[in-house]
Amino acid sequence: xxxxxxxxxxxxxxxxxxxxxxxxxxxxxxxxxxxxxxxxxxxxxxxxxxxxxxxxxxxxxxxxxxxxxxxxxxxxxxxxxxxxxxxxxxxxxxxxxxxxxxxxxxxxxxxxxxxxxxxxxxxxxxxxxxxxxxxxxxxxxxxxxxxxxxxxxxxxxxxxxxxxxxxxxxxxxxxxxxxxxxxxxxxxxxxxxxxxxxxxxxxxxxxxxxxxx
Amino acid sequence: xxxxxxxxxxxxxxxxxxxxxxxxxxxxxxxxxxxxxxxxxxxxxxxxxxxxxxxxxxxxxxxxxxxxxxxxxxxxxxxxxxxxxxxxxxxxxxxxxxxxxxxxxxxxxxxxxxxxxxxxxxxxxxxxxxxxxxxxxxxxxxxxxxxxxxxxxxxxxxxxxxxxxxxxxxxxxxxxxxxxxxxxxxxxxxxxxxxxxxxxxxxxxxxxxxxxxxxxxxxxxxxxxxxxxxxxxxxxxxxxxxxxxxxxxxxxxxxxxxxxxxxxxxxxxxxxxxxxxxxxxxxxxxxxxxxxxxxxxxxxxxxxxxxxxxxxxxxxxxxxxxxxxxxxxxxxxxxxxxxxxxxxxxxxxxxxxxxxxxxxxxxxxxxxxxxxxxxxxxxxxxxxxxxxxxxxxxxxxxxxxxxxxx
Numbered sequence: 001x002x003x004x005x006x007x008x009x010x011x012x013x014x015x016x017x018x019x020x021x022x023x024x025x026x027x028x029x030x031x032x033x034x035x036x037x038x039x040x041x042x043x044x045x046x047x048x049x050x051x052x053x054x055x056x057x058x059x060x061x062x063x064x065x066x067x068x069x070x071x072x073x074x075x076x077x078x079x080x081x082x083x084x085x086x087x088x089x090x091x092x093x094x095x096x097x098x099x100x101x102x103x104x105x106x107x108x109x110x111x112x113x114x115x116x117x118x119x120x121x122x123x124x125x126x127x128x129x130x131x132x133x134x135x136x137x138x139x140x141x142x143x144x145x146x147x148x149x150x151x152x153x154x155x156x157x158x159x160x161x162x163x164x165x166x167x168x169x170x171x172x173x174x175x176x177x178x179x180x181x182x183x184x185x186x187x188x189x190x191x192x193x194x195x196x197x198x199x200x201x202x203x204x205x206x207x208x209x210x211x212x213x
Numbered sequence: 214x215x216x217x218x219x220x221x222x223x224x225x226x227x228x229x230x231x232x233x234x235x236x237x238x239x240x241x242x243x244x245x246x247x248x249x250x251x252x253x254x255x256x257x258x259x260x261x262x263x264x265x266x267x268x269x270x271x272x273x274x275x276x277x278x279x280x281x282x283x284x285x286x287x288x289x290x291x292x293x294x295x296x297x298x299x300x301x302x303x304x305x306x307x308x309x310x311x312x313x314x315x316x317x318x319x320x321x322x323x324x325x326x327x328x329x330x331x332x333x334x335x336x337x338x339x340x341x342x343x344x345x346x347x348x349x350x351x352x353x354x355x356x357x358x359x360x361x362x363x364x365x366x367x368x369x370x371x372x373x374x375x376x377x378x379x380x381x382x383x384x385x386x387x388x389x390x391x392x393x394x395x396x397x398x399x400x401x402x403x404x405x406x407x408x409x410x411x412x413x414x415x416x417x418x419x420x421x422x423x424x425x426x427x428x429x430x431x432x433x434x435x436x437x438x439x440x441x442x443x444x445x446x447x448x449x450x451x452x453x454x455x456x457x458x459x460x461x462x463x464x465x466x467x468x469x470x471x472x473x474x475x476x477x478x479x480x481x482x483x484x485x486x487x488x489x490x491x492x493x494x495x496x497x498x499x500x501x502x503x504x505x506x507x508x509x510x511x512x513x514x515x516x517x518x519x520x521x522x523x524x525x526x527x528x529x530x531x532x533x534x535x536x537x538x539x540x541x542x543x544x545x546x547x548x549x550x551x552x553x554x555x556x557x558x559x560x561x562x563x564x565x566x567x568x569x570x571x572x573x574x575x576x577x578x579x580x581x582x583x584x585x586x587x588x589x590x591x592x593x594x595x596x597x598x599x600x601x602x603x604x605x606x607x608x609x610x611x612x613x614x615x616x617x618x619x
Contacts, residue, residue, distance in 0.1 A: 015476070015477070046480065053473065064477045065472070065475030066477050080474070088449065089449070092449050096447060105363060106442060107442055107446055186442055188473060189446070189449050193445065196461065199448075201448055204447040204451060
């Protein structure tokens, strides 16, 4: 059996995101500065290091990044940036759908449980949600050709699980948990917002006030 | 006098108990419709100042004092009332202290003791009110304002709580211990009450209040962040709606790559298994067993009466796949049946210019003929055309086949 350190290194090298929901032991392991140094020392030989995101006190999600950025690394990172930017819109659309269908204050974040059956009933009962789901499932990220809510929502959840945005702790139950990768997504949008000066929050607030008027 | 007071107090409490259901209805629903109450009960409760009518024609409401009593007893989190009026409490202390001093000065010690007890009561009540306020605040903090539904409402509740904390802290600043010490003067008992006791209460409360304030700020930050997330997503969608061609520029050219985007390529592929490692044998066998059970069993299991020694071998795969040569043989047979004329296999082969070589063709025809059911074989006849081997007896060389209907 591998030690926790071995497991953490293996997961990082596979490109996984480690958060409390996906791998609590590994996440706790990396919270300890000494452990993280050991992992960094190992990964350093492969020009890799541990990147943590979140508050200073407690980092919410870890993944593997490059130590030195040469031409090749920059190309890889650039490609990943384009990939994630392409999936931002479908994912944002989906997060809003989940928030609104469940009538919650906030969109899902790491650890938010989602019951597929409950969500499906709620969406089936509301034409606007049905339409929204139909639009979401036709994005290239999900690429569904189906017309039924049942097939669309199952496909969307399956794809999101494959992409690491959701986990399904018990394969017998249709309960999914959002992972730290979703929080990563918010960070990406926030970063683009700040870097490009899009003022997204102000825009959304303006739109809400417009609706109220 | 005091006995009478006691009796009427007990009567009052008993009446409260008797009308408990009405009072709780009023507490939970905010008011009781007048017509639901008996006229005499209504009069009684109004007279006892348990219920009151806020304006003519309105439903009956519970008085503030009774409501506060219930909120306190039930630890109701909806209780938002915080009494921050330190100034009037201080004025009361000052007045009572003067009373005590005056009485002592004039030698009316019995009166002075009564005033002192009164002052002590007020001081304790003051401390109690503060602690109650803090408890109420913590109650709300601890369930994160769970009693209101939306995030915006939570943010408003939080802001109210913060203003209450500030009001309480401002109130506590009014207490000046030098003044109180001066007021107490030489009297040891007054000094004990006004300085020592009050100081202890205040320092506890101030400390707790500042912790509560920090927690409230933290909560507010979190609520705002949560609200920020929704807005971020909605803003992004609006933005993409307005500029569908918008592409964020990769920031990878910048000399300093943001940590966020420094995500390395996956490097590790699953390892292959090593069948020569004896230590792994049990696991491998287990996996193998699972692989086998995972395959659907095609043959129904039969119990053998007399089983032979068990040998493990992969069951022969039975494959029925339409092969072109077999189809050709079938059409050959059909042609003979249709025409009723004997046609030799080679003749047919030539006529249809079949792609296979003649030997395979002949073998296939023989094979298929042998494969026919007996009843069909009786109707068709296969003649072998050829000659015995010139040197080795018992060997027959087939040159062609003739197939005809009997």
